[in-house]
Amino acid sequence: MTTLVKKDFIYEGKAKRLYTTDDSKYVIVEYKDSFTAFNGQKKATMSGKGVLNNNISSKLFTLLKEKGVDSHFVERIDETHQLVKRVKIVPLEVIVRNIATGSLCKRLGVEDGLKLAWPLFEMCYKDDDLGDPFIIEDHALLFGWATKDEIDKIKEISLKVNEILKEYFADKNVVLVDFKLEFGKDTDGNLILADEISPDTCRFWDSSTGDHLDKDRFRKDLGDVLGAYREIWKRISA
Numbered sequence: 025m026t027t028l029v030k031k032d033f034i035y036e037g038k039a040k041r042l043y044t045t046d047d048s049k050y051v052i053v054e055y056k057d058s059f060t061a062f063n064g065q066k067k068a069t070m071s072g073k074g075v076l077n078n079n080i081s082s083k084l085f086t087l088l089k090e091k092g093v094d095s096h097f098v099e100r101i102d103e104t105h106q107l108v109k110r111v112k113i114v115p116l117e118v119i120v121r122n123i124a125t126g127s128l129c130k131r132l133g134v135e136d137g138l139k140l141a142w143p144l145f146e147m148c149y150k151d152d153d154l155g156d157p158f159i160i161e162d163h164a165l166l167f168g169w170a171t172k173d174e175i176d177k178i179k180e181i182s183l184k185v186n187e188i189l190k191e192y193f194a195d196k197n198v199v200l201v202d203f204k205l206e207f208g209k210d211t212d213g214n215l216i217l218a219d220e221i222s223p224d225t226c227r228f229w230d231s232s233t234g235d236h237l238d239k240d241r242f243r244k245d246l247g248d249v250l251g252a253y254r255e256i257w258k259r260i261s262a
Contacts, residue, residue: 057070
């Protein structure tokens with residue numbers, strides 16, 4: 025697969041760029057050094073961030089594959105590039121929460137840091153202009169964003185990912201607080217995990233100290249943002 029050549033630019037998002045290859049079933053993802061928060065209102069660039077997220081995401085997608093969870097990930101090509109299956113993204117962002125924090129606490133007034141009795145599965149409509157609003161299942165069904173079977177499968181996969189990653193990170197002295205997932209359909213119509221899994225899309229807390237090891241360090245101006253990302257990579261690459 026590494027013989028596939030990066031060709032035309034397709035799309036640039038907040039953290040990645042996409043390029044075609046000479047095989048229409050695959051695209052190349054380039055991880056950028058950029059940080060964004062609050063729907064793009066806060067921005068920064070930090071050298072080395074793209075390398076870290078590429079390494080971390082590649083490692084975690086590989087782990088999930090070994091545990092029976094398919095994704096768009098094919099292989100890590102180099103420091104900042106991955107080869108992935110071309111997918112049509114389902115316009116839903118999924119959040120799985122194990123501990124209450126962030127927007128959940130702002131929305132519902134619940135205690136920050138509250139351990140949830142079971143994983144909370146939530147969905148947002150993927151639309152930057154609208155700020156990715158929180159939705160319920162009926163919204164997705166009524167407006168044609170996903171079918172009932174697709175939502176059921178997305179929830180099943182998301183909760184399985186949570187089980188796998190919670191156990192995996194607990195062994196690394198890291199609490200998986202919550203995370204965001206995206207899904208897409210490949211060229212054969214299969215619904216699979218897509219996007220990335222990294223400190224950009226997950227909240228990680230050190231099990232002993234409670235220190236944030238994720239993008240909250242950027243959101244909240246906690247400092248040493250890349251140090252937190254390096255710490256996650258150090259623990260999972262050991």
